[in-house]
Amino acid sequence: MLATDVRESGLMSVADISVAQVMSAAVIRYDRGMGRWEPNARGRLLQAALKLYGEQGFEQTTVAEIANEAGLTERTFFRHFADKREVLFAGAGQLQELLVSAVAGAPDSATPIDAVAAALEAAGAQLQQAPELARQRQAIIAASAELQERELIKLASLASAMAGALRRRGVKDPAASLTAEAGMAVFRIAFERWISETSQRDLSQCIRESLDELKAVTAGR
Amino acid sequence: MLATDVRESGLMSVADISVAQVMSAAVIRYDRGMGRWEPNARGRLLQAALKLYGEQGFEQTTVAEIANEAGLTERTFFRHFADKREVLFAGAGQLQELLVSAVAGAPDSATPIDAVAAALEAAGAQLQQAPELARQRQAIIAASAELQERELIKLASLASAMAGALRRRGVKDPAASLTAEAGMAVFRIAFERWISETSQRDLSQCIRESLDELKAVTAGR
Numbered sequence: 001m002l003a004t005d006v007r008e009s010g011l012m013s014v015a016d017i018s019v020a021q022v023m024s025a026a027v028i029r030y031d032r033g034m035g036r037w038e039p040n041a042r043g044r045l046l047q048a049a050l051k052l053y054g055e056q057g058f059e060q061t062t063v064a065e066i067a068n069e070a071g072l073t074e075r076t077f078f079r080h081f082a083d084k085r086e087v088l089f090a091g092a093g094q095l096q097e098l099l100v101s102a103v104a105g106a107p108d109s110a111t112p113i114d115a116v117a118a119a120l121e122a123a124g125a126q127l128q129q130a131p132e133l134a135r136q137r138q139a140i141i142a143a144s145a146e147l148q149e150r151e152l153i154k155l156a157s158l159a160s161a162m163a164g165a166l167r168r169r170g171v172k173d174p175a176a177s178l179t180a181e182a183g184m185a186v187f188r189i190a191f192e193r194w195i196s197e198t199s200q201r202d203l204s205q206c207i208r209e210s211l212d213e214l215k216a217v218t219a220g221r
Numbered sequence: 222m223l224a225t226d227v228r229e230s231g232l233m234s235v236a237d238i239s240v241a242q243v244m245s246a247a248v249i250r251y252d253r254g255m256g257r258w259e260p261n262a263r264g265r266l267l268q269a270a271l272k273l274y275g276e277q278g279f280e281q282t283t284v285a286e287i288a289n290e291a292g293l294t295e296r297t298f299f300r301h302f303a304d305k306r307e308v309l310f311a312g313a314g315q316l317q318e319l320l321v322s323a324v325a326g327a328p329d330s331a332t333p334i335d336a337v338a339a340a341l342e343a344a345g346a347q348l349q350q351a352p353e354l355a356r357q358r359q360a361i362i363a364a365s366a367e368l369q370e371r372e373l374i375k376l377a378s379l380a381s382a383m384a385g386a387l388r389r390r391g392v393k394d395p396a397a398s399l400t401a402e403a404g405m406a407v408f409r410i411a412f413e414r415w416i417s418e419t420s421q422r423d424l425s426q427c428i429r430e431s432l433d434e435l436k437a438v439t440a441g442r
Contacts, residue, residue, distance in 0.1 A: 111438075111441045111442065112438055114441065149374055152374060153370055153373060174410045174414065174431055175434055177406075178406060178407065178410055178431065178434055178435045182438070182439065185399060185402035185406065189395045189402070210399065213395050213396055213399055214399045214403060214439055215439045215440070216396070217332075217334050217396050217399055217403070218403065218440070219436070219439070219440065220335065221332065
């Protein structure tokens with residue numbers, strides 16, 4: 001019996017799956033959560049994790065519970081995430097790529113702060129697409145010192161990546177680092193504001209306003 | 222025999238010390254490292270820790286080794302520091318007080334960014350007094366992911382404390398948070414620059430230059 005046939009029959013055991021995985025990894029692409037028996041496994045695990053972290057707390061929730069809530073196995077969980085904390089930070093790599101490519105893609109004539117502003121607005125437009133998810137995630141992080149630390153590290157990495165992208169545009173240090181770090185401060189503050197507002201304003205607009213505020217305060221107003 | 226007599230004779234055992242400590246805690250003030258048998262215990266422990274962390278690595282160094290290097294007991298170590306990591310962050314509270322009181326003490330006419338600049342320069346003047354210690358500490362932190370995380374948390378707390386001090390001056394958010402966070406970015410970048418330069422320039426001058434650079438980039442230059 002071919003792995004693809006079994007896959008379609010939906011009758012494989014966990015042990016069989018690992019064989020099939022080796023046989024047809026290129027077709028199935030488990031890593032992206034696109035396996036046919038586990039439609040959107042990654043998304044389901046994320047939803048389940050956010051639900052349980054919100055209900056019973058991050059510390060109290062186990063990987064087994066998340067997998068169970070999602071109707072998947074622990075094995076599948078670990079195919080997608082290194083541990084239960086990383087479920088909350090899995091989007092960081094994509095966010096970093098987005099910021100870096102937006103800085104790189106800004107017009108040659110753009111000043112460093114304009115290139116960073118363009119990147120922040122691109123990231124804002126992305127996060128804007130799932131406000132409820134962003135809000136849930138933020139509440140979970142706010143409730144845990146460990147997660148707040150991890151978030152700080154993520155933000156520092158994003159700032160560092162943007163500074164690198166600015167340097168590749170020919171911006172010298174300390175201007176590159178300062179612009180990137182100030183940009184991340186703008187982003188963080190705009191994001192918190194957006195999250196806490198019930199009016200569901202546009203995140204990009206919050207970012208523009210925070211940036212204008214930064215310009216005003218540094219100009220001594 | 223009274224505890225004070227024993228103390229002066231310099232002949233007490235560790236067990237005796239704990240009795241004497243209970244009897245005369247108000248006089249001896251161990252917590253500030255001012256016990257008569259342990260002149261500058263806190264400073265000696267700090268020097269010993271920096272030496273060992275630098276020579277053999279932070280992870281590899283034990284509290285017993287630090288105490289031994291300082292010619293003190295582990296018991297004395299734990300009277301001064303919660304753990305070996307906190308030796309490197311023990312000055313954070315004092316730095317925070319300095320920043321907060323400088324923001325609070327800025328003239329009423331000072332803009333938020335001027336109040337923050339005054340605070341950063343006060344902190345710079347303080348750190349400037351022990352450049353070699355600052356340099357050693359920085360090298361140790363740069364070599365450990367765990368310590369870098371702790372440092373990020375410290376800097377975030379300092380920014381948060383300055384934002385609070387600005388709000389007490391009547392500065393509204395997001396201006397207060399943005400000014401404090403941008404200020405901490407200026408401080409961090411100036412500090413790294415100062416540390417890495419062999420010329421031993423003035424830290425306050427590095428801070429002023431970084432702040433001017435931030436003003437230039439946010440103004441779109």
